[in-house]
Amino acid sequence: MATILVVDDELGIRALLSEILTDEGHTVELAENAAQARQVREMLRPDLVLLDIWMPDVDGVSLLKEWSAGGQLSMPVIMMSGHGTIDTAVEATKYGASAFLEKPITLQKLLRAVEQALVKPAQRLAAALQGARPDGHLPGGQPGSAGDGNAAPLHGLNSPLLPPAHEGPRAEQVFDLDRPLREARDAFEKSYFEFHLAQEGGSMTRVAEKTGLERTHLYRKLKQLGVDLSRNKRGAA
Numbered sequence: 001m002a003t004i005l006v007v008d009d010e011l012g013i014r015a016l017l018s019e020i021l022t023d024e025g026h027t028v029e030l031a032e033n034a035a036q037a038r039q040v041r042e043m044l045r046p047d048l049v050l051l052d053i054w055m056p057d058v059d060g061v062s063l064l065k066e067w068s069a070g071g072q073l074s075m076p077v078i079m080m081s082g083h084g085t086i087d088t089a090v091e092a093t094k095y096g097a098s099a100f101l102e103k104p105i106t107l108q109k110l111l112r113a114v115e116q117a118l119v120k121p122a123q124r125l126a127a128a129l130q131g132a133r134p135d136g137h138l139p140g141g142q143p144g145s146a147g148d149g150n151a152a153p154l155h156g157l158n159s160p161l162l163p164p165a166h167e168g169p170r171a172e173q174v175f176d177l178d179r180p181l182r183e184a185r186d187a188f189e190k191s192y193f194e195f196h197l198a199q200e201g202g203s204m205t206r207v208a209e210k211t212g213l214e215r216t217h218l219y220r221k222l223k224q225l226g227v228d229l230s231r232n233k234r235g236a237a
Helices: 011-023 034-044 060-069 086-094 107-118 121-130 181-199 204-211 215-225
Strands: 003-007 027-031 048-052 077-081 099-102
Touching: 003 011, 003 034, 011 027, 011 107, 011 204, 027 034, 034 048, 034 060, 048 060, 048 107, 060 077, 060 086, 077 086, 077 107, 086 099, 099 107, 181 204, 181 215, 204 215
Parallel strands: 003 027, 003 048, 048 077, 077 099
Antiparallel strands: none
């Protein structure tokens, strides 16, 4: 779970992004101009900023330059624009932007950009190492290589660079069938949704896609079954 600052002068964009990111388990702060963005960044030190380029007072690229020049770019910044050009995207990247999203922003692109921006360099390396097969081969390449066939085999998937393995959610459950049908069905459905929530890190959006339910229907169903949503939020203990 991360603290994300959304900076956009359009109320509808702020509300939409806030809803999606909050649903993903993040804490979202909002700013409608550069002045508010400076204040929130100074007070909260967000983990990520979604920054609109075209704003009435100070544009997003200028604010990005300001943070970069002042040594305040301690967090990844994703630029957003409905009228962006390649030159604008290149300029933003030059001053430290980690990604550029063109409006209207699709759900998949937003979640992918946020997820990639929040991954630390060490975690990227660990993820790459975890991609090795048990025989020491990397997917699509020669032993221990990224495809050049010259590197030594990758040994030790228990490398200290890797996070400790945790047992994932169990796909198989044992149910007490000596009970009324409604109770047995509710117990199964509760376990079913808890399993998918755990697998998807608490993401209601992805659970809705996985289970084939509309998100509003899914919320009602989970509330009816008494599923504790707070413990499934990303980053929760």
